[in-house]
Amino acid sequence: xxxxxxxxxxxxxxxxxxxxxxxxxxxxxxxxxxxxxxxxxxxxxxxxxxxxxxxxxxxxxxxxxxxxxxxxxxxxxxxxxxxxxxxxxxxxxxxxxxxxxxxxxxxxxxxxxxxxxxxxxxxxxxxxxxxxxxxxxxxxxxxxxxxxxxxxxxxxxxxxxxxxxxxxxxxxxxxxxxxxxxxxxxxxxxxxxxxxxxxx
Numbered sequence: 307x308x309x310x311x312x313x314x315x316x317x318x319x320x321x322x323x324x325x326x327x328x329x330x331x332x333x334x335x336x337x338x339x340x341x342x343x344x345x346x347x348x349x350x351x352x353x354x355x356x357x358x359x360x361x362x363x364x365x366x367x368x369x370x371x372x373x374x375x376x377x378x379x380x381x382x383x384x385x386x387x388x389x390x391x392x393x394x395x396x397x398x399x400x401x402x403x404x405x406x407x408x409x410x411x412x413x414x415x416x417x418x419x420x421x422x423x424x425x426x427x428x429x430x431x432x433x434x435x436x437x438x439x440x441x442x443x444x445x446x447x448x449x450x451x452x453x454x455x456x457x458x459x460x461x462x463x464x465x466x467x468x469x470x471x472x473x474x475x476x477x478x479x480x481x482x483x484x485x486x487x488x489x490x491x492x493x494x495x496x497x498x499x500x501x502x503x504x505x506x
Contacts, residue, residue: 307357307361308361308363310357310361311354311355311357311358311361311363311364311368312354312368312371314350314353314354315350315354315368315371315375316375318347318350318375318376318378318379319375319378319379321343321344321346321347321379322378322379322380322381322382322383323382324343325340325382325383326382326385326386326389328340328386329386329387329389329390330389336390336446337446340383340386340387340446341446341447344383344439344443344446347379347383348435348439351372354372355372355427366481369425369481369482372425372427373423373424373425373427376435380438384442387442387445390446390449391445391446391449393449394445394449394451398455401455404463405459405463405466408462408463408467408470409462409466411466412424412469412470412473415470415473415474416473416479419473419474419479420476420478420479422479424469424473425481425482426469426472426473426481426482426483427481428468428469428472428484428485429484430461430464430465430468430469430485431465433461433465434458434461434462434465437454437457437458437461437462438458438462440454440458441454441455441457441458468485468486471486471489472486472489475489475490475492475493476492477492477493480492482500483498484500484501
């Protein structure tokens with residue numbers, strides 16, 4: 307059982323690669339298959355941390371691995387979706403570049419300050435992941451998304467700004483920081499409460 311969380315984390319690499327292959331080869335019923343795999347990937351992302359904490363094997367290394375593979379997974383899905391629906395990406399290119407730049411800035415700042423990538427797993431970031439999931443499903447089905455993408459864009463900006471603030475606030479690198487409020491408490495040397503199921 308102790309290897310299950312790691313297996314779930316690495317399974318997202320295979321799932322992401324699988325979705326790209328489905329897209330490249332224009333497999334029949336691509337949308338249904340891709341959405342199914344995307345949903346399985348999201349479930350592995352939810353349960354890897356929950357199971358690790360239940361087994362008391364959650365560690366800094368595991369949380370960093372989880373964050374890194376999450377990035378690869380969603381980039382893979384985005385690439386597959388671009389192959390299927392390039393017009394959506396062309397229409398929303400500026401916003402996607404802005405989002406990408408803010409996402410990259412969180413990693414750059416963390417590397418500059420702590421020599422490690424971010425692994426805050428903040429509550430806001432988890433909510434944003436759900437909006438990305440919903441937006442990708444809409445694009446996979448209709449090759450467009452208006453309202454959902456707007457929500458995803460602005461929530462993405464807000465959560466990236468919060469993560470930047472968390473990194474700036476922390477005195478030392480810490481994984482699983484639920485919000486800027488918790489980062490301030492940590493900076494003051496106070497204990498913070500984390501949800502055992504969802505955050506450390």
